[in-house]
Amino acid sequence: MSRRYFASPFIVWIAAGTVIPLIMIAYYGFTDRSGAFTIENVVSIMGAEHAQALWLALLLALISTAICFVLAFPLALILKDSRLGTKGFMIFIFVLPMWMNFLLRTMAWQVILERGGIINGILTGLGLPALDIINTPAAIVLGMVYDFLPFMVLPIYNTVMKIDNSLIEAAYDLGATKGKVLRSIILPLSVPGIASGITMVFVPALTTFVISNMLGGGKINLIGNIIEQEFTTSSNWNLGSGLSLVMMIFIVLSMALLSRLDKNGEASLI
Amino acid sequence: MAGSLIELRNIHKSFEDTVVLEDFNLTVNENEFITLLGPSGCGKTTTLRIVGGFETPDKGSVYFEGKDITAVPPNQRHINTVFQKYALFPHMNVEQNIAFGLKISGKTDQYIKDKVAYALNLVNLKGYEKRKITQLSGGQQQRIAMARAIVNEPKVLLLDEPLGALDLKLRQDMEYELIRLKNELGITFIYVTHDQEEALTMSDKVVVMNNGIIQQMGTPEQIYNEPENAFVADFIGDSNIIDAVMVEDKVVRICDRIFPCIDTGFGNNRPVDVVIRPEDLIIGKPGEGQLDGVVSHNVFIGVHYEMEIEAGGFTWLAQNTTSYPVGTEVSLSVIPENIQIMHKPQRKDEEAIEIDV
Numbered sequence: 328m329s330r331r332y333f334a335s336p337f338i339v340w341i342a343a344g345t346v347i348p349l350i351m352i353a354y355y356g357f358t359d360r361s362g363a364f365t366i367e368n369v370v371s372i373m374g375a376e377h378a379q380a381l382w383l384a385l386l387l388a389l390i391s392t393a394i395c396f397v398l399a400f401p402l403a404l405i406l407k408d409s410r411l412g413t414k415g416f417m418i419f420i421f422v423l424p425m426w427m428n429f430l431l432r433t434m435a436w437q438v439i440l441e442r443g444g445i446i447n448g449i450l451t452g453l454g455l456p457a458l459d460i461i462n463t464p465a466a467i468v469l470g471m472v473y474d475f476l477p478f479m480v481l482p483i484y485n486t487v488m489k490i491d492n493s494l495i496e497a498a499y500d501l502g503a504t505k506g507k508v509l510r511s512i513i514l515p516l517s518v519p520g521i522a523s524g525i526t527m528v529f530v531p532a533l534t535t536f537v538i539s540n541m542l543g544g545g546k547i548n549l550i551g552n553i554i555e556q557e558f559t560t561s562s563n564w565n566l567g568s569g570l571s572l573v574m575m576i577f578i579v580l581s582m583a584l585l586s587r588l589d590k591n592g593e594a595s596l597i
Numbered sequence: 598m599a600g601s602l603i604e605l606r607n608i609h610k611s612f613e614d615t616v617v618l619e620d621f622n623l624t625v626n627e628n629e630f631i632t633l634l635g636p637s638g639c640g641k642t643t644t645l646r647i648v649g650g651f652e653t654p655d656k657g658s659v660y661f662e663g664k665d666i667t668a669v670p671p672n673q674r675h676i677n678t679v680f681q682k683y684a685l686f687p688h689m690n691v692e693q694n695i696a697f698g699l700k701i702s703g704k705t706d707q708y709i710k711d712k713v714a715y716a717l718n719l720v721n722l723k724g725y726e727k728r729k730i731t732q733l734s735g736g737q738q739q740r741i742a743m744a745r746a747i748v749n750e751p752k753v754l755l756l757d758e759p760l761g762a763l764d765l766k767l768r769q770d771m772e773y774e775l776i777r778l779k780n781e782l783g784i785t786f787i788y789v790t791h792d793q794e795e796a797l798t799m800s801d802k803v804v805v806m807n808n809g810i811i812q813q814m815g816t817p818e819q820i821y822n823e824p825e826n827a828f829v830a831d832f833i834g835d836s837n838i839i840d841a842v843m844v845e846d847k848v849v850r851i852c853d854r855i856f857p858c859i860d861t862g863f864g865n866n867r868p869v870d871v872v873i874r875p876e877d878l879i880i881g882k883p884g885e886g887q888l889d890g891v892v893s894h895n896v897f898i899g900v901h902y903e904m905e906i907e908a909g910g911f912t913w914l915a916q917n918t919t920s921y922p923v924g925t926e927v928s929l930s931v932i933p934e935n936i937q938i939m940h941k942p943q944r945k946d947e948e949a950i951e952i953d954v
Contacts, residue, residue, distance in 0.1 A: 496651055497684035502701040
C-alpha cells in the first residue's frame with residue numbers, strides 16, 4: 328500500500344508538465360481574446376500564409392528526415408560489421424555534437440555558410456564564384472540534418488546491432504545475394520529502429536523555429552516560426568495555441584502511422 | 598562404396614592469436630552421417646563453418662565433388678545449414694521461412710507450395726504453414742529449421758549442435774528422427790556436437806577432435822571400444838584410465854598385477870595407458886578376482902549403481918546392476934578383451950581432460 332506513495336511525485340509531474348499545459352493550450356486555442364468560444368484560431372491554418380508555412384515545414388522536415396535516414400542506415404550497416412572498438416568510437420563521434428549546445432551548433436553553421444563565411448572564403452580563394460547558401464531552405468535542411476542526425480543514427484544502430492548474425496548467415500546459406508539479404512532480412516528487421524528514428528527526427532524538424540530563424544535569416548517562415556511570433560511579437564496567445572493544436576494533430580498522426588510499423592513496440596515512443 | 602564428396606586438405610585457421618585448426622584433413626563420403634565431436638573450443642564448429650563457407654581458412658583448401666570451392670561464397674554452395682539456434686526469420690511465417698531458398702532459386706509457386714507441404718510432412722508438422730515462428734516450441738522450431746534446409750535438396754546438410762537447446766526426452770526423439778530423415782533423403786549429414794551420446798547414436802563415422810586436431814576417426818563402436826588415446830577414452834563415456842606397463846605382447850601389468858590382454862605390438866616393458874570401461878569391471882567376492890578392494894562410494898543413477906572401489910592404490914569406477922554397499926570388501930576382475938591398451942600421450946591434446954574440482 329505504501330508503494331503507491333512513491334508514484335506521487337510522478338503524478339504531480341504529469342499533471343504540471345503535461346495535463347495542465349495541454350488543457351491551457353486547448354483553452355486558449357478555442358477562445359478569442361475576450362474568452363468566448365471560437366474555432367477561428369484552429370481554422371486559420373487554412374489561411375494562405377499559415378498553410379504555406381505548414382506546407383514548407385512539412386516539406387523541409389520530410390527532406391531532412393529522408394537525408395538523415397540515407398546517412399544513418401548505411402552507417403549502421405557498416406558499424407555492424409566493424410570491430411567492437413571501432414563501433415564504440417564511431418558512435419561516439421556521431422553522437423558527440425549532441426553534447427554541445429544546440430544554439431551554438433546552429434550558430435556555427437551560420438558562420439560557415441554566410442556570404443563572407445568559411446565556405447565562400449574557400450570558394451573565392453580557389454577562384455570559384457561565391458554561393459548564396461545562407462537564408463535559403465537548403466541551409467535550413469542542412470541545419471536540421473546536422474542537428475538531428477544522431478537521433479536517427481542511435482535507434483537504427485541499436486536495432487541493426489540486435490539482428491542476430493546467424494539470421495544473415497542463414498539467408499546467405501539459402502542462396503540469397505547481398506541485395507536480397509538487405510531487402511528481405513536486414514531492412515524488415517530494422518523497421519522498429521527506423522520508425523523511431525524517423526519520429527525522433529521528423530517531429531522536432533517539423534516544429535523547429537530556431538534553425539529556421541538562424542539559417543533562414545528570418546525571411547523563411549516555417550509553421551514553428553509563425554507560432555513563435557504569435558506568442559512573442561504579436562502577443563496573440565489564442566492564435567498561437569490554435570495553430571499548436573493543429574501541429575499536434577499532425578505529430579500524433581505521423582507517430583501513430585509509424586508506431587504501426589513497430590509492431591513489437593521495441594523502440595516505440597508512444 | 599560411395600565416393601568422397603567433401604575433402605578438407607591441410608586446413609589452418611586461427612582467430613587473432615588462437616590457433617583453431619592445425620593441418621586439418623578430413624574426407625566426407627557421399628550419403629554418410631559424420632559427426633565432429635569434441636569439447637567447446639576444439640574447432641568443430643569452425644570446421645563446419647569452413648565447409649559452409651562462413652569462414653575462410655588461412656591455409657589449405659576445401660573440395661566439393663573434386664572441385665576447389667575454398668573461395669566460393671556460401672550462397673553459391675550446394676550445401677545447407679541447420680544453425681545452432683535455428684536462425685529462423687522472425688518476421689516471416691513457417692511457410693515463408695521454408696520457401697525462402699526456393700523463391701531465390703526461382704521455382705514456380707506450385708512447386709514451392711508442394712515442396713513446403715512435403716517438407717512439413719517429413720518433419721511431422723503438417724498444416725503449420727501459416728504459424729508464426731514465435732508461436733512454435735523449441736522442438737518445432739528445430740524441425741522447421743530442418744525443413745527449411747532440406748527443401749533445397751542440398752547434397753550436404755550441415756548441423757551445428759541442433760539438439761543442444763532441447764530437453765532430454767525431446768532430444769532422444771529427435772535423434773531417431775534425424776536418422777530417419779537422413780535415410781529417407783539419402784544426403785550427407787555433417788553433424789557437430791559435444792554430446793558423445795548423440796554422436797554414438799546417430800553417426801556412421803565419428804571424428805573426435807581436441808585443440809583443432811583429430812584425435813580419432815572411426816565408427817561409434819571403434820571409438821567407444823578401442824579409443825586410441827586417453828583423451829578419446831575419457832571424452833567418450835566414463836572410463837578408468839590407469840598407468841600400466843606392457844610386459845610383453847598380450848601381457849600387461851596393472852597395479853603390480855599381471856593381466857592377460859589381447860593387444861600386441863607395444864614392445865616389451867613399455868609404459869602405456871590402459872582403459873577399462875566401468876561396465877566391464879566384474880565385481881566378485883574377495884579373493885576370487887584379480888584385485889581385492891573396498892567399496893568407497895555408491896550412487897544409484899537409474900539403469901545401474903555407480904560405485905567407486907579402492908583397489909591396488911587406484912580408485913576404480915564400476916557400474917553394476919547389483920549394489921555393493923559402502924565398506925563391502927570385493928574383488929575386481931576383467932576379461933582380456935575389455936582391456937584396451939593405449940600409447941602414452943605424445944602431446945597435450947591427447948591427454949584426458951583435467952576437471953578442476
